[in-house]
Amino acid sequence: MSDVRTKYRDSRPESKENHDPSRLDFLYPPRMEMRNWIRSARKKADLTQEQLGEKLGVTKGNVSAWENGRHEPSYAQIQEISVVTKYPMPDSQPGASALATLDSKDVAERVQEMLTETGMDAAAFAAKVEIPLERVESWLKGAAISIVEAVAIQNVFGYNSAWVLARVGEKKAAIQYNDEYRPKALGKRKALAVVGMAQLGDNGFWAEVEYPVGHGDGYIDWPTTDPDAYAIECSGESMRPRIKHGEFVIIEPNHPFQPGDEVLVKSKDGRVMIKELAYKAAGRYTLLSVNETHGRITLEETEIDKIHYVAGIAKPSMWRPD
Template sequence: MIKLTSGAEGGTTPPERLLIVMAEQHLDVGTLSALLGIETAVARSWLEPGAPKLPLHHAVKLQEAYDYSPTWLINGVGAPMLSNLLEAELDEPSLPFDIVTIPPSRFKRIPVVGMAQLGDNGHFSDIEYPVGYGDGFLTFPTNDPDAYGLRCNGDSMRPRVKHNEFVVIEPNRAVTNGDEVLVKSQDGRVMVKELAYVRDGVIHLSSVNERHGMLRIPQDQIERLHYVAGIVKASAWRPD
């Protein structure tokens, strides 16, 4: 079983908070992996120094199992355990009460250039219009001049991304572990996945929907690995 190391009791970082949960609930890496529907290698990577924040859907699973606060698990804010008070709706991360207005100038016309499969073996209808033209458009706030949109088909990212919704891609933005990414492999597959980690020249991709397992693709077989900036409802699409 996991034992807390000296200095980890404060829970100031995401790995420390996860270690606290594992120590208090007598969980080892294998048990945690089974509970969250992930591979043990992913769970181990979350315990390494500098690991990214716990993804929301996994924090919610720990809430459901042991009553830990997702806000504390992800951001270290508030008490570790939920009280009898109602917690904020957790389909999406809680937002502060201070509303930030996005200037109209930030919104750009984003061309939709194809379709991405949300399963593991889908293919991409890559229209390859020049930037600014495509199969209709979306309006979305972005600073990336090369941003583009894709219609998503499939269910492997439900409930995060639903069938026929759109994702906005920012190809000039760096990606890190835990980000949702668009992946295009040299054999033509294009998928929206969660970047788990990169190790020994192999990219490991996971799905929000635990019915779909881990996917591994050698790094030299990746044609595109682009950052998913946002998810847009189907009703937001407009024809050219």
């Protein structure tokens, strides 16, 4: 490829091929061919330099500079020229590998593949990507996809832009998350009374809740909007590393809970446990321990005194005596 490199545009560094892991280097046509190709495409479409410039959103001077070899269009502009003039894209070097050939049939196949996988027709696909329907219809006829369009498709549908352009690399790009920012109000900090102790396992040890809400064995400062929130000291290792011995859990009794949440469960026989709620079915609660050495336990609804939502975990250093 050393003989090919010398024919590329002067502005591209000699080591370009060593820094092009996507293998899209072939997309940039040789300099001497480019000005002739632009002139031929324009004349074939019976356009003046000014008319071509208007269709591309550039000035007549830009087109003139391209045709005189003083400047070169971007690859996206080359594709636009091909679409506007209906003139074939300039070929890569003779003898280049099949990978380095932009095949119009393959373009149409890739676009149809995306339409099938997304379950959309051309109109819906175009609307989602926010491009004219005519562009998608032209792709289905083999017209080239611009880099800007390929990036837009990647951002909307997750298809790798290199794959969209030339079936290079993985079909799907790395997942990017753009979740809506919806902060949850934490409420004002309150002094939550530590009202008792909860055994983290179900191995015979338990402790009653000893103090009424608002009074207890010291306090934990915690932001909450639940007026009845309280704290429980935890003993045992069954939820380690999620909850460690000596830490405190913050309980919000007025907060709804669902499967997957951690909950404080007090049974009618006096046991107080912190468990993960697996599910409720047929009047039974199935509870899990994070530590796999402790199995699940199932309690009848009639055996349970109360279940409260665990809102957070506080370190021992957050405890204060009064």
